[in-house]
Amino acid sequence: DAGVIQSPRHEVTEMGQEVTLRCKPISGHNSLFWYRQTMMRGLELLIYFNNNVPIDDSGMPEDRFSAKMPNASFSTLKIQPSEPRDSAVYFCASSQAEGEKLFFGSGTQLSVL
Amino acid sequence: QKEVEQNSGPLSVPEGAIASLNCTYSDRGSQSFFWYRQYSGKSPELIMFIYSNGDKEDGRFTAQLNKASQYVSLLIRDSQPSDSATYLCAAINTGGFKTIFGAGTRLFVKA
Numbered sequence: 001d002a003g004v005i006q007s008p009r010h011e012v013t014e015m016g017q018e019v020t021l022r023c024k025p026i027s028g029h030n031s032l033f034w035y036r037q038t039m040m041r042g043l044e045l046l047i048y049f050n051n052n053v054p055i056d057d058s059g060m061p062e063d064r065f066s067a068k069m070p071n072a073s074f075s076t077l078k079i080q081p082s083e084p085r086d087s088a089v090y091f092c093a094s095s096q097a098e099g100e101k102l103f104f105g106s107g108t109q110l111s112v113l
Numbered sequence: 114q115k116e117v118e119q120n121s122g123p124l125s126v127p128e129g130a131i132a133s134l135n136c137t138y139s140d141r142g143s144q145s146f147f148w149y150r151q152y153s154g155k156s157p158e159l160i161m162f163i164y165s166n167g168d169k170e171d172g173r174f175t176a177q178l179n180k181a182s183q184y185v186s187l188l189i190r191d192s193q194p195s196d197s198a199t200y201l202c203a204a205i206n207t208g209g210f211k212t213i214f215g216a217g218t219r220l221f222v223k224a
Contacts, residue, residue, distance in 0.1 A: 033212070035214075042214060042215070042216040043157070043201065043214040043217075045213065048211065050210070055210060056210060056211060091157075098209055098210050099144075099145055099210070101159045101162055102149075102159070102203075102212055103159075104156035104157050104158070105156060106156055107156050
């Protein structure tokens with residue numbers, strides 16, 4: 001299996017622009033998670049899906065952030081409008097079931113200028 | 114109070130020594146605990162998981178869990194320079210839905 005696939009690997013954008021991050025989970029995994037990692041705050045859970053349904057989005061920082069999972073093999077995290085404080089590494093992870101170990105993608109390094 | 118707490122380090126040990134990494138958690142209902150390793154610029158990868166009180170050994174790694182004290186630890190025996198990384202402690206919350214991570218402990222193994 002190719003593992004969790006994220007794109008793009010790097011994104012540099014200007015404040016106010018829309019940013020869309022993409023994730024393809026491991027086939028057969030029914031739970032998907034979006035995390036954000038910064039030096040100051042560590043690895044923060046933003047949102048997770050189970051069977052394509054958003055279960056908990058309490059970690060989404062603001063209304064500027066939204067996430068979708070239209071099918072079992074694809075998810076997006078969108079930031080609109082982006083701000084410099086959104087600069088971080090965004091990880092997507094999937095697990096075979098709730099409560100099981102996570103497999104992480106390579107992450108997207110986002111820089112908002 | 115953070116849900117999962119770790120000493121951020123850095124922890125420095127000489128090659129061949131035992132590295133001891135510690136973690137406490139606040140959710141008494143947590144049942145599953147994980148240790149992930151993250152090399153600089155890379156994504157976290159699972160190295161150990163533990164569900165029951167006591168010790169669990171896998172090669173040079175031993176995970177220890179004490180639910181009464183809400184304490185998890187990871188021991189790395191015969192530490193190697195390649196073990197130098199950040200080690201993230203994680204717990205599944207009550208209800209079994211969310212994996213919550215600690216801030217991580219940076220480990221340096223000196224050759």
